[in-house]
Amino acid sequence: xxxxxxxxxxxxxxxxxxxxxxxxxxxxxxxxxxxxxxxxxxxxxxxxxxxxxxxxxxxxxxxxxxxxxxxxxxxxxxxxxxxxxxxxxxxxxxxxxxxxxxxxxxxxxxxxxxxxxxxxxxxxxxxxxxxxxxxxxxxxxxxxxxxxxxxxxxxxxxxxxxxxxxxxxxxxxxxxxxxxxxxxxxxxxxxxxxxxxxxxxxxxxxxxxxxxxxxxxxxxxxxxxxxxxxxxxxxxxxxxxxxxxxxxxxxxxxxxxxxxxxxxxxxxxxxxxxxxxxxxxxxxxxxxxxxxxxxxxxxxxxxxxxxxxxxxxxxxxxxxxxxxxxxxxxxxxxxxxxxxxxxxxxxxxxxxxxxxxxxxxxxxxxxxxxxxxxxxxxxxxxxxxxxxxxxxxxxxxxxxxxxxxxxxxxxxxxxxxxxxxxxxxxxxxxxxxxxxxxxxxxxxxxxxxxxxxxxxxxxxxxxxxxxxxxxxxxxxxxxxxxxxxxxxxxxxxxxxxxxxxxxxxxxxxxxxxxxxxxxxxxxxxxxxxxxxxxxxxxxxxxxxxxxxxxxxxxxxxxxxxxxxxxxxxxxxxxxxxxxxxxxxxxxxxxxxxxxxxxxxxxxxxxxxxxxxxxxxxxxxxxxxxxxxxxxxxxxxxxxxxxxxxxxxxxxxxxxxxxxxxxxxxxxxxxxxxxxxxxxxxxxxxxxx
Amino acid sequence: xxxxxxxxxxxxxxxxxxxxxxxxxxxxxxxxxxxxxxxxxxxxxxxxxxxxxxxxxxxxxxxxxxxxxxxxxxxxxxxxxxxxxxxx
Numbered sequence: 001x002x003x004x005x006x007x008x009x010x011x012x013x014x015x016x017x018x019x020x021x022x023x024x025x026x027x028x029x030x031x032x033x034x035x036x037x038x039x040x041x042x043x044x045x046x047x048x049x050x051x052x053x054x055x056x057x058x059x060x061x062x063x064x065x066x067x068x069x070x071x072x073x074x075x076x077x078x079x080x081x082x083x084x085x086x087x088x089x090x091x092x093x094x095x096x097x098x099x100x101x102x103x104x105x106x107x108x109x110x111x112x113x114x115x116x117x118x119x120x121x122x123x124x125x126x127x128x129x130x131x132x133x134x135x136x137x138x139x140x141x142x143x144x145x146x147x148x149x150x151x152x153x154x155x156x157x158x159x160x161x162x163x164x165x166x167x168x169x170x171x172x173x174x175x176x177x178x179x180x181x182x183x184x185x186x187x188x189x190x191x192x193x194x195x196x197x198x199x200x201x202x203x204x205x206x207x208x209x210x211x212x213x214x215x216x217x218x219x220x221x222x223x224x225x226x227x228x229x230x231x232x233x234x235x236x237x238x239x240x241x242x243x244x245x246x247x248x249x250x251x252x253x254x255x256x257x258x259x260x261x262x263x264x265x266x267x268x269x270x271x272x273x274x275x276x277x278x279x280x281x282x283x284x285x286x287x288x289x290x291x292x293x294x295x296x297x298x299x300x301x302x303x304x305x306x307x308x309x310x311x312x313x314x315x316x317x318x319x320x321x322x323x324x325x326x327x328x329x330x331x332x333x334x335x336x337x338x339x340x341x342x343x344x345x346x347x348x349x350x351x352x353x354x355x356x357x358x359x360x361x362x363x364x365x366x367x368x369x370x371x372x373x374x375x376x377x378x379x380x381x382x383x384x385x386x387x388x389x390x391x392x393x394x395x396x397x398x399x400x401x402x403x404x405x406x407x408x409x410x411x412x413x414x415x416x417x418x419x420x421x422x423x424x425x426x427x428x429x430x431x432x433x434x435x436x437x438x439x440x441x442x443x444x445x446x447x448x449x450x451x452x453x454x455x456x457x458x459x460x461x462x463x464x465x466x467x468x469x470x471x472x473x474x475x476x477x478x479x480x481x482x483x484x485x486x487x488x489x490x491x492x493x494x495x496x497x498x499x500x501x502x503x504x505x506x507x508x509x510x511x512x513x514x515x516x517x518x519x520x521x522x523x524x525x526x527x528x529x530x531x532x533x534x535x536x537x538x539x540x541x542x543x544x545x546x547x548x549x550x551x552x553x554x555x556x557x558x559x560x561x562x563x564x565x566x567x568x569x570x571x572x573x574x575x576x577x578x579x580x581x582x583x584x585x586x587x588x589x590x591x592x593x594x595x596x597x598x599x600x601x602x603x604x605x606x607x608x609x610x611x612x613x614x615x616x617x618x619x620x621x622x623x624x625x626x627x628x629x630x631x632x633x634x635x636x637x638x639x640x641x642x643x644x645x646x647x648x649x650x651x652x653x654x655x656x657x658x659x660x661x662x663x664x665x666x667x668x669x670x671x672x673x674x675x676x677x678x679x680x681x682x683x684x685x686x687x688x
Numbered sequence: 689x690x691x692x693x694x695x696x697x698x699x700x701x702x703x704x705x706x707x708x709x710x711x712x713x714x715x716x717x718x719x720x721x722x723x724x725x726x727x728x729x730x731x732x733x734x735x736x737x738x739x740x741x742x743x744x745x746x747x748x749x750x751x752x753x754x755x756x757x758x759x760x761x762x763x764x765x766x767x768x769x770x771x772x773x774x775x776x
Contacts (some may be wrong), residue, residue: 040765040776041776042776043765043766043769043776046765047762047766050758050762053757054755055710063748064748064751065748065751065752065755066744066748066752067741067743067744067745067748225774226773226774226776231773231774234769234773234776235769235770235773237764238769238770238773239770241766242766242767242770245759245766246763251761264755289702526729601717
């Protein structure tokens with residue numbers, strides 16, 4: 001097992017799904033799918049279905065469509081055998097689809113169990129609470145949830161601070177802290193459980209339209225539509241089927257003309273052997289299994305189209321923090337400038353971070369305290385200034401009018417200039433020093449006076465460079481977006497091995513870079529979690545939203561990662577490519593199979609016309625040849641079900657290398673395998 | 689006050705009684721199409737028998753005619769799949 005496969009396997013941690021009875025349910029479903037109203041959706045297999053009905057009729061009366069030369073009983077046995085084999089060909093195809101759907105249905109059942117009808121504590125306008133079933137809650141209403149209670153519906157936290165167990169959805173046992181006011185931590189999902197304290201929640205979804213309800217509909221396949229590639233392949237298979245139908249239908253008068261009259265059952269056998277039943281039977285199973293592989297990574301895709309688009313992606317737009325780097329940037333060093341001492345800088349840095357609850361902000365406070373800094377004012381008398389993507393700085397306004405700020409060096413320079421301060425080259429030297437180390441420099445100032453630079457250390461995730469190398473070999477370009485300055489961005493980009501980067505990026509840059517790539521005919525994938533990411537998530541061909549993100553981001557994206565791990569986008573590209581490769585490989589195999597089946601049946605039909613030389617396999621009799629070809633045709637479908645569900649093993653090769661490899665394995669293998677298998681079946685079956 | 693039941697109930701005419709049945713049949717496209725196909729086979733089957741000569745019985749000619757029509761329908765269905773694949 002190579003390292004990449006191991007890493008991917010480690011990342012899988014799906015919520016527990018009850019798989020018992022999967023095959024019993026699939027067997028039943030395979031029979032239900034014989035209903036002609038369902039069978040008609042698969043043109044290739046529907047033809048086999050009609051063929052089964054016709055051969056069943058000629059089993060009852062071998063002379064139904066014309067008097068046959070052979071005695072009726074042996075003819076009946078042959079026709080009956082053909083009918084049984086054709087029936088199982090259709091049934092095996094249905095079974096493949098039912099097994100693929102089974103896992104999704106099991107996952108849906110497991111999710112349904114979490115969506116129990118809990119009682120909710122609705123908050124009335126006068127402040128009192130009223131107990132009512134969760135199904136009676138409507139969007140906009142407020143509910144109070146205490147420790148130990150289930151969150152009754154999807155919502156936003158309005159007040160309170162509590163730990164929430166989201167394992168029912170994500171499989172992650174560690175509780176998540178929920179609080180109001182932040183983009184990320186304020187959304188809660190119905191069906192999760194509050195395990196400490198209490199929350200006041202504003203309901204954001206009506207009953208039946210919550211996140212779990214949508215997930216159930218998706219994993220169950222209720223909203224499954226054919227993807228563009230599936231539609232294109234269906235058209236190709238239908239064209240082939242149409243051509244073979246016309247050829248076989250016109251063969252009856254031709255056979256009579258060359259004085260080798262044949263039977264309808266044999267013509268149907270020839271038709272079934274020639275049409276691409278293998279891929280026709282496995283096509284939908286491959287698509288459903290692709291969705292399921294995504295679900296096993298704890299990612300919910302809104303459609304098969306999104307999974308498929310992952311395989312076609314040319315450009316990945318990735319945030320630096322959390323995706324390429326570990327994300328928990330910590331303050332490493334204070335670099336004082338302009339004659340200020342380390343203690344002065346620590347004092348101002350501590351003051352600037354007292355309202356900053358981010359890991360970076362807390363680490364700055366801790367480092368300052370280690371250096372002996374203390375607060376010289378009462379927290380209640382100062383006003384906090386929140387960070388925004390536009391100002392790119394945060395800080396405090398003191399009661400005596402002093403303003404302390406910390407933020408991007410350019411932003412602080414602008415602030416200092418606006419306060420009439422003086423900037424020295426020492427600041428730029430400190431800035432460059434931190435940037436060249438790949439760290440993020442944050443400048444700290446008080447009014448018009450710069451105190452120094454904080455070095456925030458960032459580490460590139462282990463193994464990320466190899467992943468980008470693999471993506472590059474597959475022809476996928478990676479673009480890193482970061483709010484950091486150009487020098488830092490360049491150092492991190494080189495260390496991580498990305499193809500391009502955009503420094504000092506704003507949320508608007510994301511959508512701009514996506515549009516630019518798309519205008520060059522490329523498909524773009526990106527991740528996001530904030531409300532300001534929503535337009536870019538909607539614009540991207542593959543938008544992966546984090547489950548911890550805002551409702552707007554989740555609604556705009558076509559995939560939601562329940563574990564909120566942005567690195568998964570790289571795994572999704574791999575899964576998408578695997579889906580496309582599996583479909584291509586099995587199509588090649590199916591069409592290549594036709595050659596052997598053709599050489600098994602055609603000499604049988606025209607044996608009296610002197611083309612016995614075409615019996616290249618030396619099959620023992622015409623009946624044996626037909627049955628061997630049909631038995632192979634039926635058995636190859638269940639044989640390939642594991643491959644269709646698991647997918648062809650993925651290798652990070654270029655498109656040309658993959659094509660050569662697949663033609664060799666599935667093309668040449670598809671020609672050789674049936675020759676050997678049909679000969680073996682012919683040798684085994686007890687027909688003289 | 690309770691309304692008294694009408695003493696005389698109107699009896700529907702045979703045409704009125706058959707109307708719902710006709711509407712249901714009309715809505716279900718299967719039976720009329722099958723009927724039309726069998727009618728069409730009345731023209732095709734004698735032609736098949738005429739072309740093949742005496743070795744084909746009348747019933748066999750009719751069965752072969754139906755099989756030919758089924759093949760044409762299947763071909764038409766495949767054309768629909770080709771041109772409107774999203775319907776399937």
